[in-house]
Amino acid sequence: MKIYVCVKHVPDSAATITVVDAKAIDTGITFLVNPYDEHALTEAAMIAGQTDGAEVIAVCVGPPSAANTLRSALAMGSDRGILVSTEGETAGLPDSMATARALAAVITADGQPDLILTGKEGIDTEGMQTMFRLAQQLDMPAATNVTALELAGDHVLATCEKEPGTREVLQLTRPCVLAAGKGLNTPKYPTFPDIVKARKKTINTITWEQLDMVPAAGGIEIEHLEPADEARRPKALEGDAASVAAELVRILREEAKVL
């Protein structure tokens, strides 16, 4: 059984993002495994742990420095990694169409997937497209925001969270593409012995040019990038405790509409 986990190399959500030349962000910050992909990695390692002869392969499309991110994936239990290096011609982030094609090509060239896991979205671009495009490329069914999954014969039962408060259980034929949501599990982070083991695992680097794929007919390019204004406007409530509490409840109910 081969489980492929697609891992994205994304900026740390706590980093200060600076835009350069209105096109890209300054990359001199911490990059790491996309947080949703951590759930996919944890799930893959768990399934593999229960299945004889299972192999987990982490795949990443990204710059050479994304090898670090793959190393983290290996420390979280993947057996080996494949990096599709976007250095040179393809530097900059390929869009979801190109990324999905690259992932499909590299997975097909590597082996026969039984299951492909991804995160439900990349926290950098929040596109939510790549996993569906990948499934389409490979002619597989797909489900997103998976919060529970169960292998049942040649099917998978996937519980997917829809709007907050509703859940649907889907039966998908295998192989399929499943995108992990936060509720799937608690990520299992590596211990020092895991990190030592991961150092000995292999990461195979493939260049974009080496991929056997038909380029997409269309594409998306960033025209203009600018920082979003997230200025917070704090407001102090004055008065005695009772009136402050009453006002707070009113704000939560009428303005924030969370009560």
Place this chain on the structure above:
Amino acid sequence: MSKQYDAIIIGAGIIGAPIAYELTRMGYKTLSVDKLADAGEGSTAGSCAIVRAHYSTEDGVAMAYEGFKYWLDWENYLDHVEDEKGLAKYMNTGSLLIKSQGHKWRDVQKHYDAVGVQYEEWDNDKILKEIPVLDLHEFWPVKRPEDPTFFDEPSKMLEGGIFCPEGGYVNDPTLSTHNVMRAAEAKGAEFQFNAEVAKIRSADGKVQGITLTDGTEIDAPVVVNCAGPHSFKINQLAEGVWEGCNIKTKALRHEVMYCPAPEGYDYLNDGYHQSDGDIGCYVRPEVGNLYLIGSEDPDCDPQEWVDPDEFYAGKGGHGRDNQLTDEQWKAQCYRLGRRVPTLQVPNQPNGVVDLYDCSDDWIPVYDKSDLGGFYMAIGTSGNQYKNAPVVGRMMAELIDACEKGLDHDAEPFQYKMKYTGRMVDVGFYSRRREINYNSSFSVNG
């Protein structure tokens, strides 16, 4: 028209606030000014607030032991003042110093004996009984994970540790400073925030007062520099003060990490503060069952001396600004991961970055200056939080003695500690001293 005080304290951090408190108790009309919005929001806010007795000098041990008594008796120290934010809590976890090549622990033990610090010697079996998650192999020397030998298999074992039942940390360093401010105010001290000192005025070799960036002039015959990582900038504003210091201060960047404790181990309630020179880390429990991991600044780590204004503004770039770096996250967590092999290290760095106000020999400068009426409590070098209440009293008495005519440079002031009754030769902290080579030249002081 300028306002008139007996003493102005620049900086309302954990060093400045107790000085204001004690001077006020001695009858001085004090004003504390701080450019931030509230007390304890400078580097004190980033402090690990660990209270432990081990220092490389006997005076260092004595001072820390004295400080410990204040934290134990916090409400009394504050004269039972009410703080609307509540009181900071001292958490007495006990403190384990691992015997290692990274610490001069034999000296520490000698100083403990001299000062009367309570301690027990623990062998490896006893340590493992108390802290079952540890691997007590020796990993020395401290290395970085970029160095392939970092991952070498250890062969030797450590030789135990020294455990002090008295030791721990304060749960909220900012709140503790706020508490002292409220206690000082209750005695008549004043605090002014969002007030940045731009000038220090003097005439005829005597300080006259300060001028704020908005042009406000405030006069006082005594001005005390407690500006933390900005201390060197304040000294440079005062005539002849910077030049008169043989020991200088500068701002050193320091990253502290929070990593979840291993599953099934209640570090928050069962864990100890631990100083581990063998891996160059110190740790203590943090809310959320986290390990707080500080670095003892091993030689292999880069030292980033930064401009405090640039740093706090988030400028200077990777490794120089106020953001954690992935390299240091891995260095500190993997080092601890060797000692605690079941520790899970998340991919995303979590922690705080702040500045040490470091002196040339990592020992503070608690002194007068070459400008009459100008004093300094600076160079706290990442390890004086625990001593702050002692420093408050000592500085207040030093200032009072000098203002009454003592020539402290010629005849150093002797301070009698309130709880342990020991005498401190305040000349030990002189700005004019030669570099003290007995120092560990690290956060261990």
